[in-house]
Amino acid sequence: DVVLTQSPLSLPVTLGQSASISCRSSQSLVYSDGNTYLNWFQQRPGQAPRRLIYKVSKRDSGVPDRFSGSGSGTDFTLMISRVEAEDVGVYYCMQGTYWPWTFGQGTKVENK
């Protein structure tokens, strides 16, 4: 199975500042159709995961533009600019290029 490694695992942030989460894959996530199926999810306490970003950099409907994704091949980044209180939670990268889908360990973003 593809292993996704996130860093850091804990990220204390000052509201209004930026936050960056890294996700590295054990193999390239480029699919045979040329697309890269790397996604980012947010999970708030007591809630199901919610997808924020799909195919590396495309924001889902309703996701604020302070969330952005980037990267290619095996290295990916989620950036949150101007962190707000509602952004506190755990963030996961997830690959859909290979079955089974696999997830990173999660990065806990908390208010410093």
Next chain:
Amino acid sequence: EVQLLESGGGLVRPGGSLRLSCVASGFTFSTYRMHWLRQTPGKGLESVAGISADGGDDFYAGSVRGRFTISRDNSKNTLYLQMGSLTTDDMAIYYCAREDNFGTSDYWGQGTLVTVSS
């Protein structure tokens, strides 16, 4: 509005069986692949099983293959997961999720908790 509502979780003894259900609404269920995923504090998020839109193809994570069966009834807009030979490693919150055209899950249910204990 897309909604996925899981049910069927509960307490089961090791070696026992359980069937989970997920009722879908707000979209044309019969045109989407569907999945079961699970989450534990120790192992995090994991794919469990997936099924094609017409139910003709199914696929499983290695840890559950041969013990779990995913199925669907498109006339009832319902997804199922039949779980057997349960162990404590199967204890988790189980989510059903819809797979969108971008190859990942865009909507998840709220989950149902499965506890395996004697």
